Amino acid sequence: MAENNGNTYSLWHEFKKGLWQDIPPFRLVLGTCPTLAVTNSVKNGIAMGLATLFVLLGSNIIISAVRKYVAPQVRIAAYVVIIALLVTVADMFLAAKFPPISKALGPYVPLIVVNCIILGRAEAFAQKNPIIPSIMDALGIGLGFTMSLATMGSIRELLGFGSILQFKVLGSWFEPWIVMILPAGAFLVFGSLIALVNYISSRKAEGA
Amino acid sequence: MFLNLTVVGAVSGVILAGVFHVADPLIQANKEKELKEAIFVVLPEAKDYKIIEKTIGQETFKVYEGLDANGTPVGLAFKADGGGFQGNVGVMVGLNLDYLKLKGIKILDQVETPGLGNRISEPAFEEQFKGIEITPKVEYIKNRKPEKPNQIQAITGATISSSAVVSNINRAVEKVLKEFPKDEVGRLEKEIRPASATAREKGAEHGGK
Amino acid sequence: MDKTLEKTEIKTAPEGGEGAAGAERLIVSSSPHFLDAESIPKIMHTVVMALVPAMAASVYFFGWRALLLILVCVGACMLTEWAFQKYRKKPIKVYDGSAIITGILLALTLPPGFPIFGAILGSVFAIGIGKQLFGGIGFNIFNPALLGRAFLMATYPVLMTTWLEPRTVAKAVDAVSAATPLAMMKFEAKFAPLADLFFGNVSGSLGETSVVAILIGGLYLRYKGYINWKLPLGYLGSMAAFSAIFWFVNPAKYPSPAFHIFAGGAMLGAWFMVTDMVTSPTTALGQWIFAIVGGIIAVIIRLFGGLPEGVMYSILFMNAFVPLINKHTRPRVFGGSLKAQG
Known part of the structure; x- marks a missing residue:
């Protein structure tokens, strides 16, 4: 990837690619662990997505800023330290300010450390690009990830509880599908959404 | 080249220490608040509590003695853990001071099946344990109204989760009866720490920073 | 489920034939031979006939609602099959009977008071996800009816x-809720x-309660030659033998082997689901392994697992191992090296 010269078009492109073209769980199939584990409600999905966005943004900025000073031999070690720092901060912030969300997300916040999206963007983008494009990249991928988790969460919450964001949408006639809140439901929804995304892109490709 | 790794590590360490300094009191306060609320639910008269600890070999047993507004003990509260249908079922148990009856329970953590096993967290199920006798032990029965003073009714279709709650309680009660005999409780008061005082301390600490 | 395949396979693919079993099945199912084309309605008829005693018993014990559930499941299964084949522009083969049998078997594993919308959902899942997504008849890894039930x-x-x-x-609107024999155990x-x-005068799923009705159907199929005797015998035999160990040790705590094979879904599973040709191994040794390990797992789940009944999960679990079992029990080509068989 060439050094980005930072003009408006390509910045927009760096942002936009995370929202569809490279949307993390469905197209890159990265970050599947949180995608499957914490999306049994919209709220958890969004919280997880935003925590990841925060870490991704921070790591992209820092890594892009120090990219010229870190020796290539130790870059991965240095990146992991930076990412671990950000994750710990995010984890403590949630535990201090939002204890119920922190309890619901459980070990999956600390596990952002090993989320491939973070290290992947550091390796593939931030270490080769200046700060501004790296921010756009992080925002795009992070928002794409948050969107994906929120989509997973809304489908699972709607079918599993009959509600969206704890607001009852389906009436009492609806018998909730418990399976959707269980891990099995995560796999079913994830598979269906990958199929849907592939279907739409293949239709797009045909049309073009 | 190791220099920059060292720098990264050192800077990260300093930042983390700073964040921890700010966040840790809040996290501890959250945990304590949660614990306090659970104790006050299972010991309804309690307005305060103190911690009683006893260490036997490697294990430390901890019970909480509930105190009413005048500082008179009203009962013991302790946590009972054990496996349920899908994972740990943690129960806060309130025991009457006469060591004969339960004062109440509250399910703290559970990951049972939504809509089925997780109904053990519903007040209707928890309420049943109020005034239940612990001798010879708590029992559950199915599809019928309880007949004996030591029986509760299991949730239909969620026998495994219901029985997990009951057996966790029995195990913890047995341990408490053994390790904290009635006449010893007073002696064992290792650390008298009324919660309100703790809260005041915390507040002062915060103001000082 | 798919007795058509079973029959054709008996004819066209002698056990341990050189060609991969899957390929053999594919050919047969996608372009039936003249003989099969003629006999498909007959085979379907035979399997449905074999299930009639179990269906009749379900109506006798649980009333007309049982019949309604069966009809709903069959209808929903056929409709789903038709919709998938239509959408994917494949030849419409709803009338080959496999969807009907899936529907009947699914209905027989449901509780009598199960709501209609749930039965429809289960049927759509069984055929849609359980069968058509894998590529339709002959490609499904798991028994579709059991997958629908698991869902x-x-x-x-x-x-x-x-x-x-x-x-x-039939008598009361607020029917008495009851515990199954396994739950009581x-x-x-x-x-x-x-x-x-034995006669089925216990609570349970529609078609699983009456041992005698299932046995009549199973033995009829065996008489017609549509059932490989190793599978039901291995499954029920290993359940009995394994549970006998615990029974001898402590008869007060553990039920007898007879109880195990008579209670719950053991009979229905052994005669109509373990024997599903698509989802069971093709070699003789493989069939023994499949059936025996399945029976042991069912007893382990019943006695030590979280659930009272383990037949469904034991069969689904073993279904997943069928490709592996087939691969490792395939007879060696005469003169071929041991290694080449990997």
Whole structure:
């Protein structure tokens, strides 16, 4: 990837690619662990997505800023330290300010450390690009990830509880599908959404 | 080249220490608040509590003695853990001071099946344990109204989760009866720490920073 | 489920034939030979006939609602099959009978009071996800009816474990909820009398309660040559033998082997689901392994697992191993090296 010269078009492109073209769980199939584990409600999905966005943004900025000073031999070690720092901060912030969300997300916040999206963007983008494009990249991928988790969460919450964001949408006639809140439901929804995304892109490709 | 790794590590360490300094009191306060609320639910008269600890070999047993507004003990509260249908079922148990009856329970953590096993967290199920006798032990029965003073009714279709709650309680009660005999409780008061005082301390600490 | 395949396979693919079993099946199912084309309605007829005693018993014990559930499942299965084949522009083969049999078997594993919308959902899942997504007939890894039931079990755990006392549904609107013999064994250590289990006068799924009705159907199929005797014998035999160990040690705590094979879904599973040709191994050794390990798993789940019944999961679990079993039990080509068989 060439050094980005930072003009408006390509910045927009760096942002936009995370929202569809490279949307993390469905197209890159990265970050599947949180995608499957914490999306049994919209709220958890969004919280997880935003925590990841925060870490991704921070790591992209820092890594892009120090990219010229870190020796290539130790870059991965240095990146992991930076990412671990950000994750710990995010984890403590949630535990201090939002204890119920922190309890619901459980070990999956600390596990952002090993989320491939973070290290992947550091390796593939931030270490080769200046700060501004790296921010756009992080925002795009992070928002794409948050969107994906929120989509997973809304489908699972709607079918599993009959509600969206704890607001009852389906009436009492609806018998909730418990399976959707269980891990099995995560796999079913994830598979269906990958199929849907592939279907739409293949239709797009045909049309073009 | 190791220099920059060292720098990264050192800077990260300093930042983390700073964040921890700010966040840790809040996290501890959250945990304590949660614990306090659970104790006050299972010991309804309690307005305060103190911690009683006893260490036997490697294990430390901890019970909480509930105190009413005048500082008179009203009962013991302790946590009972054990496996349920899908994972740990943690129960806060309130025991009457006469060591004969339960004062109440509250399910703290559970990951049972939504809509089925997780109904053990519903007040209707928890309420049943109020005034239940612990001798010879708590029992559950199915599809019928309880007949004996030591029986509760299991949730239909969620026998495994219901029985997990009951057996966790029995195990913890047995341990408490053994390790904290009635006449010893007073002696064992290792650390008298009324919660309100703790809260005041915390507040002062915060103001000082 | 798919007796058409079973029959054709018996004819066209002698056990341990050189060609991969899957390929053999594919050819047969996608372009039936003249002989098969003629006999498909007959085979379907035979399997449905074999299920008639179990269906009749379900109507006798649980009333007309049982029949309604069966019809709904069959209809929903056929409609789903038709919709998938239509959408994917494949030849419409709804009338080959496999969807009908899936529907009947799914219905027979449901509790009598199960709601209609749930039965439809389970049928759509069984055929849609369980069969058509894998590529349709002959490609499904798991038994579609059991997969549909497993989905319903996870989706509506309360409704799927709300049982009715036999012969009460028709009389009262608020039917008495009852515990199945297996649940009573597990949670109350009470063992139902064998005679009740044998005739089916116990609560349970529609078609699983009456041992005698299932046996009539199973033996009829065996007589017609559509069932490989190794599978039901291995499954029920290993259940009996394995549970006998515990029974000898402590008969007060563990039920007898007869109880195990008469109670719950053991009979229905052994005769109509373990024997599903698509989802069971093709070699003789493989079939023994499949059936025996399956029976042991069922008993382990029943005695030591969280659930009272383990037949469904034991069969689904073993279904997943079928490709592996086939691969490692395929007979060596004469003169071929041991290594080449990997």
